[in-house]
Amino acid sequence: MSDILVSEQSAPGADGSGRPSGRLLEVEDLRVEFRTRDGVAKVINGVTYHVEAGETLAVLGESGSGKSVTAQTIMGILDTPPGFVTNGQVRFHGKDMLKMSAEERRRIRGEGIAMIFQDSLSALNPVFTVGFQIAEQFRIRRGMSRADAKKRAVEMLDQVKIPNAKGRYSNYPHQFSGGMRQRAMIAMSLALDPEVLIADEPTTALDVTVQAQIMDLLGELQRERQMGMILITHDLGVVADVADRIAVMYAGRIVEEADVFELYRKPAHPYTLGLLNSIPRMDERGQELRTIKGLPPNLMNIPPGCPFNPRCPMAQPVCREKVPPLLQVGAGRASACHFAEELVNRD
């Protein structure tokens, strides 16, 4: 019997929902590198974040910032080689998952932490029906009979608002539209009632009207189940709509962490500020966009000091010498910039 299941039952939440309260999942000083023929890419360079029950943490970053690799490490689906964890902990209910046996980790996957992926077509198995892929979990993990598992799978499809769930049970993934496939994937990930859901760009491949439907659905299911959610995305619009807290990643580090309202009102890191300035706003047509100059660094050759310094309009000599640590700037927010105080205190 796993300790995880025991602790879950013996520590009911303060809110009476049977959920443990406080930090469900904590990542601490995680470092991951990719050892390739061309050299070692330092993909994650000391990431620390946590998620609590019922809250949505948005991990925001551009391609190559390490947001997805962090999630893969949490789920234990990092390709090794080339990916190696060189430091850090991933604690679920206080227990370091990186030290667990494969069997222990497998038990957490699905019931403790589940994940939905961006590309639903490649995440689903094309040769099995959608229903079968959901029911499989109930049979293997819950030991249900085929008939019972099927009944539960149809219920799940119904919960994610797939019309005619019973009829759709025996459809293959290619017979679903993009939005429906994403719903099916949500059904699959929530089947074992996980405490934490990691959603890696869940709506990036979808059209905007469908995106709105899916984000609604996720929000609703999260509230019902008091799940902690890690929403990985590059879309500042989606984040503004659903997140409670935001962690902004750049070159494998968290450069800013804050409450969603604070972050949009007054970013405490020049990178965040640059990102917010580069989105075309519907009310500022015709003006030149204020861009972030240059390119993200090559992860095999990250510049010394602050990784953002070559692109930063505020950069000073100290930025090229010292890596700024992620420090508190005001209540509940942190920034990894030598000049965070100035940014926060400006008018």
Next chain:
Amino acid sequence: MTENIIEVRDLVKHYPVTSGVVFKKTIGQVKAVDGVSFDLKAGETLGVVGESGCGKSTLARVLMNLEKPTAGSVLYKGQDISRLSGGALRRLRRQIQLVMQDPYTSLNPRMTVGDLIGEPFEIHPEVAPKGSRRSKVKELLDLVGLNPEHINRYPHQFSGGQRQRIGIARALALRPEVIVCDEPVSALDVSIQAQVMNLLEKLQSEFGLSYVFIAHDLSVVRHLSDRVAVMYLGKMVEIGTEDEIYERPTHPYTQALLSAVPVPDPTLRENKTIIRLTGDVPSPISPPSGCRFRTRCWKAQDVCAQEVPLLEIRPGSDHPSACHFAEKREIVASYEG
């Protein structure tokens, strides 16, 4: 400014759906573009927005004369482009160029940047005599913000944004009048996307280019476009100036689309009404009768199933809309916040 450089009239593009291996028979038509008309004026940017499958990329292919239209015509300065051939067609190709979405697959990995950007000159030698080509290519690289010294590098040595700049340089090489941009920034990260958008704007004012700017991102389209056309299932449902479309949309689909755009401002979370569309876009093989949007529309009446609404200016509105019940509606809560 008011001269029409491209006129599209009742453009239709259907693709046959076949079954059988040896004896292929046509069992239906994918009605990708089904009766679209619009004008592109010299020096303006016409944005085309719509969700996947609405026919916007097919439209780009027909505009480029990469596909022959099933019916209707595309006129470039009064000439029907699908009837041109030989030298006349080659001269036309110089004038209309394309920037593609995916900078990873649209550049040949075995060619250097110099060859990629210089290739148009091989086909149109009258634009640049052989001796001057390399210096022309260097000029183009400089123009799009790349280092001219990198002329001998290969595409894999560049980032996504830089590759898109190569694509733009290639489209500019022949000094075209019109550039069709098919989702030019949707594969790029936010900070890079902004750089490329600024570049497109700079080039337009420098060379007096006309753009047909196809994208699914409504804020990107608004930022760049003078006029905007909204497409749904092969039809244009609304067209107007960016102000008319974004501030006073009258078609229910446009309204729903705009309301669903996530606004990067958390303080608007509460006072924003999103029009929830149910269901998915129907199949373009057998689109709904009458108005194609009626199956997802909250205003649908019997007339919508019987009569195809024409794209025309309706009472109480200042721009064409293809809805029997077109009317203004407050959709996004005050943006200025």
